[in-house]
Amino acid sequence: MQLTRRDAAAALAALGAGGAVAFGAERIGRSAPGDPASDSGSGSRPSDERLRTTLVAAADVIYPSDVSGVEAFVEGFLDGRLDRSEHASGLRNAVGKLDDRAVSWHGDRFAALSAADRDRLLREIGADTAEEDPDGTAAERIRYYVVNELLLALYASPTGGELVGLENPQGHPGGTESYRRRPP
Amino acid sequence: MSGTASTDRTAVPDADICIVGAGPAGALVADRLAADHEVVVLDAGPRFDPADRLERQERAIRPAYDRPDVWDSDPERDAHSASGEWFYPLNHARVKGVGGSTLHWQGMVMRLHEDDFASGTERGIGPDWPIDYADLRPHYAAAERELGVAGADDNPDAPPRDEPFPMPAFPPSYSDGLFAEACEALEVDMHSVPNARNSEAYDGRSACVGYGTCQPVCPAGAKYDATVHIERAESKGATVIDRAPVQRLEHDADRVRAAVYAIPDGTEHRQTADAFVVACGGVETPRLLLLSESEHYPDGLANSSGLVGRYFMDHLFAGTGGVLGEPTRQNHVGFLTSESHAFYDDADEELAPFKLEFFNYDGPSPVETALSADTWGDDLLEQLREDYGTHIGMGALVEQLPREDSYIGLDPDRTDDHDNPVPDVHWNVGDRALRTIERANEVQEAILSELGAEITWQVGPDDTGPAYHHMGTTRMGTDPGASVVDPHLRTHDLGNCWLVTSGAFPTGGAANPTLTIAALALRAAEDVRDAI
Numbered sequence: 001m002q003l004t005r006r007d008a009a010a011a012l013a014a015l016g017a018g019g020a021v022a023f024g025a026e027r028i029g030r031s032a033p034g035d036p037a038s039d040s041g042s043g044s045r046p047s048d049e050r051l052r053t054t055l056v057a058a059a060d061v062i063y064p065s066d067v068s069g070v071e072a073f074v075e076g077f078l079d080g081r082l083d084r085s086e087h088a089s090g091l092r093n094a095v096g097k098l099d100d101r102a103v104s105w106h107g108d109r110f111a112a113l114s115a116a117d118r119d120r121l122l123r124e125i126g127a128d129t130a131e132e133d134p135d136g137t138a139a140e141r142i143r144y145y146v147v148n149e150l151l152l153a154l155y156a157s158p159t160g161g162e163l164v165g166l167e168n169p170q171g172h173p174g175g176t177e178s179y180r181r182r183p184p
Numbered sequence: 185m186s187g188t189a190s191t192d193r194t195a196v197p198d199a200d201i202c203i204v205g206a207g208p209a210g211a212l213v214a215d216r217l218a219a220d221h222e223v224v225v226l227d228a229g230p231r232f233d234p235a236d237r238l239e240r241q242e243r244a245i246r247p248a249y250d251r252p253d254v255w256d257s258d259p260e261r262d263a264h265s266a267s268g269e270w271f272y273p274l275n276h277a278r279v280k281g282v283g284g285s286t287l288h289w290q291g292m293v294m295r296l297h298e299d300d301f302a303s304g305t306e307r308g309i310g311p312d313w314p315i316d317y318a319d320l321r322p323h324y325a326a327a328e329r330e331l332g333v334a335g336a337d338d339n340p341d342a343p344p345r346d347e348p349f350p351m352p353a354f355p356p357s358y359s360d361g362l363f364a365e366a367c368e369a370l371e372v373d374m375h376s377v378p379n380a381r382n383s384e385a386y387d388g389r390s391a392c393v394g395y396g397t398c399q400p401v402c403p404a405g406a407k408y409d410a411t412v413h414i415e416r417a418e419s420k421g422a423t424v425i426d427r428a429p430v431q432r433l434e435h436d437a438d439r440v441r442a443a444v445y446a447i448p449d450g451t452e453h454r455q456t457a458d459a460f461v462v463a464c465g466g467v468e469t470p471r472l473l474l475l476s477e478s479e480h481y482p483d484g485l486a487n488s489s490g491l492v493g494r495y496f497m498d499h500l501f502a503g504t505g506g507v508l509g510e511p512t513r514q515n516h517v518g519f520l521t522s523e524s525h526a527f528y529d530d531a532d533e534e535l536a537p538f539k540l541e542f543f544n545y546d547g548p549s550p551v552e553t554a555l556s557a558d559t560w561g562d563d564l565l566e567q568l569r570e571d572y573g574t575h576i577g578m579g580a581l582v583e584q585l586p587r588e589d590s591y592i593g594l595d596p597d598r599t600d601d602h603d604n605p606v607p608d609v610h611w612n613v614g615d616r617a618l619r620t621i622e623r624a625n626e627v628q629e630a631i632l633s634e635l636g637a638e639i640t641w642q643v644g645p646d647d648t649g650p651a652y653h654h655m656g657t658t659r660m661g662t663d664p665g666a667s668v669v670d671p672h673l674r675t676h677d678l679g680n681c682w683l684v685t686s687g688a689f690p691t692g693g694a695a696n697p698t699l700t701i702a703a704l705a706l707r708a709a710e711d712v713r714d715a716i
Contacts, residue, residue: 013238013395013403014238014241014242014245014551061560061561062560062561063560063561064561064562064564064565065561065562084239119561128558128559128560129558131247131248131556132246132247132248132555133248134248144246144248147560148246148555151551151554151555151557151560151564152242152245152246152551152554152555154554155550155551155554155568156245156551160551161550163565163568163569164550164565164568164569164572164573165511165569165572165573166515166516166550166572167516168394168396168516168517169396169515169549169550169551170245170395170396170397170515170518170549170551170552171241171242171245171395171396171397171551172394172395172396173393173394173395173403173404174393174394174516175393175394176354176383176391176392176393176394176517178394178513178516179357179358179394179513179516179517179521179544180355180356180357180358181358181513182358183358183510183511183513
């Protein structure tokens with residue numbers, strides 16, 4: 001099922017970020033608020049570009065296999081999320097920790113690992129069973145800023161809802177018609 | 185009058201009316217009086233930025249946040265105790281700030297039934313109100329216009345009305361249609377729910393767009409909240425001072441002289457006025473009176489009757505749900521579209537009034553399930569598909585009678601961030617309410633069985649909880665020895681002090697209380713205007 005621009009806008013609404021969805025590199029890939037030089041290593045201040053590639057790589061394993069259009073979708077909602085400085089800081093911190101573990105345990109950054117290794121690493125960290133907490137342990141922060149960020153964006157969007165059979169999922173302003181509709 | 189929306193938190197000189205609490209009652213009174221009087225509204229909590237509502241919605245969905253986090257509850261500011269037999273989660277039940285608890289409410293607004301005003305006479309138990317439905321009827325109509333109520337005159341058990349609702353009702357849901365067949369077979373009338381939620385654009389606010397998080401936050405502003413009337417009052421010149429918790433009411437024997445409030449810099453200020461309207465809800469209103477004890481009123485201000493804080497009531501929840509062998513289309517919207525008052529007026533000494541609710545959001549919300557799941561990818565999707573789609577459920581609200589051993593007091597052993605004793609919600613519930621919950625469960629089981637559902641959950645008398653409707657603690661009456669306020673909500677003891685809250689309710693009925701709060705507030709505003 002194809003994720004669309006509308007899905008990204010819906011994700012932004014559910015994720016609590018205002019403004020229009022700006023696809024492309026208008027903001028993503030610009031000079032990072034962090035230290036771009038740190039991207040040469042596994043440091044904890046990743047650039048916008050590294051945030052993008054990391055979340056796209058995470059979505060590749062977090063999202064169901066029959067979802068397409070993931071890269072543009074993630075770019076779309078991530079752009080809006082970076083407008084929230086506190087959230088963006090937490091996101092950078094969590095991605096930094098994720099990459100630290102990836103380099104230490106698997107020899108390369110998260111985005112450079114195979115899909116199987118990305119999935120394994122997230123579970124090794126404990127992000128599958130951790131309860132999300134923006135101020136918690138590494139596992140809890142990665143669950144909050146990476147895993148659940150992606151899951152919230154998907155399953156509060158129309159396409160994510162339709163995967164489950166719910167055209168207007170919680171968090172999406174999908175109107176007041178679908179609740180009356182007969183099942184397809 | 186003068187009007188200010190700045191962060192200047194100093195007292196306003198020459199105020200006519202000081203209102204404590206910027207929830208719906210205080211906001212409506214302020215709006216009614218602001219054009220012709222100098223009105224000041226003090227609220228303990230902050231003024232929230234409407235632009236933050238999407239972030240609050242995210243908190244409502246994400247498991248990292250508890251319900252009080254959505255509207256920035258402060259555990260020190262909002263500290264409380266619960267010494268009754270029944271625990272009371274007070275900070276799940278309220279929002280402190282401009283708009284008050286309407287910021288997180290569900291928004292169901294029906295009128296009390298005629299018999300609710302005469303429980304003692306008509307049902308043989310409990311006190312009668314000192315006013316009847318006819319007294320409040322025009323104010324109900326005005327309150328529906330003020331809040332913006334979407335409804336239909338299709339409830340055969342509702343009290344009579346003279347005018348249509350301001351907006352058409354939201355049409356019934358798909359699952360309402362499933363319930364309708366079962367209810368028809370059992371001869372149980374179903375009807376629309378009056379919602380303080382725009383079914384079409386109204387009063388400068390948009391129609392509902394279906395975010396599905398009505399309780400605890402509507403990002404669209406389609407659900408009424410009291411910021412509507414606070415802003416309107418400010419446009420007429422009222423001054424609203426936020427983050428200004430009132431510490432005590434200074435008074436002499438027969439008049440309140442000043443509201444002493446604290447501000448964030450730690451200083452205290454005195455707001456004088458000719459009239460004082462305390463509109464802090466059914467918990468903080470009696471607390472403020474008890475905190476304002478004096479040589480004139482050693483047991484608490486306006487408490488010659490000894491009843492301030494007594495008779496604390498809430499509505500009890502009863503629920504039953506299960507799964508059907510077919511899709512039920514839940515969780516598209518966060519509000520209800522059908523209910524039934526078919527059993528409401530069967531109430532007597534043994535059984536309380538109750539109303540039935542037909543859920544549109546029973547069972548798991550897929551996005552919330554996903555955020556707490558132990559897996560992802562295809563495994564998660566398969567789990568979500570298994571969990572979602574066939575749930576169906578019903579709720580009920582049940583009246584509890586007023587009891588002397590159910591009360592709001594002060595906890596002398598615990599203080600808030602200003603060293604004031606915290607409110608102690610000492611909540612107890614009697615057998616009539618518990619019997620009625622069993623009765624509501626029986627009806628729910630019958631309807632769901634007729635529907636062919638497999639029942640998988642039930643909330644009965646052993647695990648019921650409150651609906652977060654605080655009532656009864658400053659009882660209305662004509663006898664100063666048996667009540668705190670008169671039929672216009674003016675205290676018997678002090679001629680310039682009104683207590684405009686659901687604390688005035690002598691009994692609670694089974695209808696959500698806010699429309700009645702609003703109607704009483706509009707009625708009280710007339711009395712304040714006449715008095716000054």
